[in-house]
Amino acid sequence: MDYDIAIIGLGPAGSTLARLLSPSFKIIALDKKNQTGHDGFHKPCGGLLANDAQKSFVRQKLNIPADILTDPQIFSVKTIDLQTQLVRNYQRSYISFNRHKFDLWLKSLIPETVTVLHNTLCKEVRRIIDGYQVTYVDENNREQKFTAQYVVGADGANSIVRRMRYPKHSIRQYVAIQQWFAEKHTTPFYSCIFDNNLTNCYAWSMSKDGYFILGGAFAKKEANQHFEKLKQKLTQQGFIFSDLVKTEKCLVIYPNRLRDFYTGNENIFLIGEAAGFISASSLEGISYALDSAEILSKILNSGQAKPNKLYYQKTLLLRLKLYSKIIKAKILTTPMWRKLIMKIKIQHIETN
Ligand SMILES: Cc1cc2nc3c(=O)[nH]c(=O)nc-3n(C[C@H](O)[C@H](O)[C@H](O)COP(=O)(O)OP(=O)(O)OC[C@H]3O[C@@H](n4cnc5c(N)ncnc54)[C@H](O)[C@@H]3O)c2cc1C
Known part of the structure; x- marks a missing residue:
């Protein structure tokens, strides 16, 4: 084998794993993003660090550099039900940050003992005796191959590792669309928008660094x-969409069964969104990416036999927590329950 471990994808999950694995392993990690500059792939994301992700940072002794943070930091989410016209304000302690800078920063923490290939696209993961052969296209558009004993799929919602190796474990995917506009609202704000006529998931908006971003997850x-249609309806609610700056789109998984969370087998491991680890109720996924990477790093570093079985067992709590988010999502996206929760004003904060 050329390498002990190959990590496909260096988002929060892959970069964290590459940082936490023992330097005694021979590791290769590849990612389609460019390490420098602003061209190439940027992950569309709200760029909000939720409480659970902040806890992962505490455990991993990480502090976020100030230049990754965005302005302003907002602590309220205006929740709008377009069907009933109910509006509520909920307090949230999100940290707002620039997602691309965040990804590059996490990548920069990977130790030099790891071979990192930037601007590189993984094309195939093929089973061979005692391991896997990985085929990729390098930054000069040349096809290359290497072999590794273990392969980690950290390649996000449209994971090629999951699609190629586990085609029977497909998972519901939605299209996430985000549009960036020049900010024209007098007071910056976050919102969370429900309308079952448009999506049985949800939509969101946020003000960030002088931009107003509207996003939503929709059936393909x-x-x-x-x-x-969402933009039209929100314009009537007073939202201002002017001077479109950019439109971003990507797939996002929307788990709805416990078996959607799949951790891999036969020396392939799925972490982060590739494993289905994303909250169905908020589409928050960074904490699960960090946590699954941390769990897998401990197992591989300990050198114990049957690492796949152990990884499956050690992610049980994480999978149960994510299942509770599926139940929460089902409640929040059911108009009757949502109306009831909003009507009784639980946790709602009145604004002046
Ligand atoms: C619109 C939107 C908004 C979101 N907002 C938030 C939010 O505010 N807060 C939050 O916590 N979560 C949010 N999420 C979820 C969060 O972005 C993901 O759950 C999280 O990024 C998952 O991390 P990951 O490392 O598993 O995958 P990703 O972050 O998707 O990383 C995968 C990496 O793999 C690379 N890659 C993919 N395919 C290949 C390939 N074939 N070859 C080589 N490299 C490849 C990509 O370059 C990428 O760097 C949002 C998701 C969407 C879609």
Whole structure:
């Protein structure tokens, strides 16, 4: 084998694993993003660090550099039900940051003992005796191959590792669309928007660094059309969409069964969103990416036999927590329950 461990994808999950693995392993990690500059792949994301992700940072003794943070930091989420016209304000302690800078920063923490290939696309993971052969296209557009004993799929929602190795473990995918506008609202704000006529997931908006970002997750077929309808409805609510700066789109997984969380087998491990680890109720996924990477690093570093079985067992709590988010999502996206919760004003903070 050329390497002990190959990590495919260096988002929060892959970068964290590459940082935490023992230097005694021979590791290769590849990612389609450019390490420098602003061209190439940028992950569309709200860029909000939730409480659980902050806890992972505490455990991993990480402090976020100030230049990754964005302005302003907002502590309230205006929740809007477009069907009932109910509006509530909930307190949240999110940290707002620039997602691309955040990813590059986590990548920069990977030790030099790891071979990192930037701007590199993984094309195939093929089973061979005692391991796997990985085929990738390098930054000069040349096809290359290497072999590794263990392969870690940390390649996000549209994971090639999961699709190629476990085609039977497909998972519901939605299209996430985000549009960036020049900020014209007098007071910056976050919002969370529900409307079952447009999506059985949800939409969101946020003000960041002088931009106003509207996003939403929609069933694939009608994604564009429903995003436009959403904008029309929100314009009537006083939202201002002017001077479009950019549109971003990507797939996002929307788990709805316990078996959607799949951790891999036969020396392949799935971590982060590739494993299905994302909250169905908020689409928050960074904490689960960090946590699954940490769990896998401990197992591989300990050198114990049957690492796949152990990884499956040690992620049980994480999977149960994510299952509770599926139940929460089902409640929040059911108009009757949502209306009831908003009507009784539980945790709602009145504004002046
Ligand atoms: C629109 C949107 C908004 C979101 N907002 C938030 C939020 O505010 N807060 C939050 O906590 N979560 C949010 N999430 C979820 C969060 O972005 C993901 O759950 C999280 O990024 C998962 O991390 P990951 O490392 O598993 O995967 P990713 O972050 O998706 O990283 C995968 C990496 O793999 C690389 N890659 C993919 N395929 C290949 C390939 N074939 N070859 C080589 N490299 C490859 C990509 O370059 C990427 O760097 C949001 C998601 C979406 C879609």
